[in-house]
Amino acid sequence: GAVVSQHPSWVICKSGTSVKIECRSLDFQATTMFWYRQFPKQSLMLMATSNEGSKATYEQGVEKDKFLINHASLTLSTLTVTSAHPEDSSFYICSARARTGSSPLHFGNGTRLTVT
């Protein structure tokens, strides 16, 4: 089956620093990748949608200058949390879709970010 690899699985950083999270589709080309954020015991909230070679589309309320998304290739998207603060501590999950339209989304295993 389609595999999405997310790295790192957890990271602890100091307030004010930036953290980069990678999302790779290992056995398929992902035309679209999605980034979600999940707080404890809550659902996944879509942050942004990224298409290879174009700018990401951010959901309302998500700061695009704080959460930088790059989708440089069909197998790699990155999320950079810039100038992280404790309130950015969360579980970040990426997902990828192999083709456009309605098709299964395959998820990475998430990255637990803790900002101290």
Next chain:
Amino acid sequence: QQQVKQSPQSLIVQKGGISIINCAYENTAFDYFPWYQQFPGKGPALLIAIRPDVSEKKEGRFTISFNKSAKQFSLHIMDSQPGDSATYFCAATANNLFFGTGTRLTVIP
């Protein structure tokens, strides 16, 4: 605005029993309805999915029932096992995927 409404929030079922989780939606543009299973500290894993031209889909112990006119769909887990204890999310998509609020299922031995 919550695009997909899910209930119950939590569910406790005896081993061997049937777990039922319900979801409802409003957007008629949705054309694909997956269910995801999530264990703590892990990303969601696709469990089973259905398209609106089908009223029921069964895969092993998992069945989706879909009522297009009512805009409702549900997940039935037959012969529930302790290993099924997880959080289950329904979802709906046209292009973007919208998740329900999740149901924390606990199957007690």
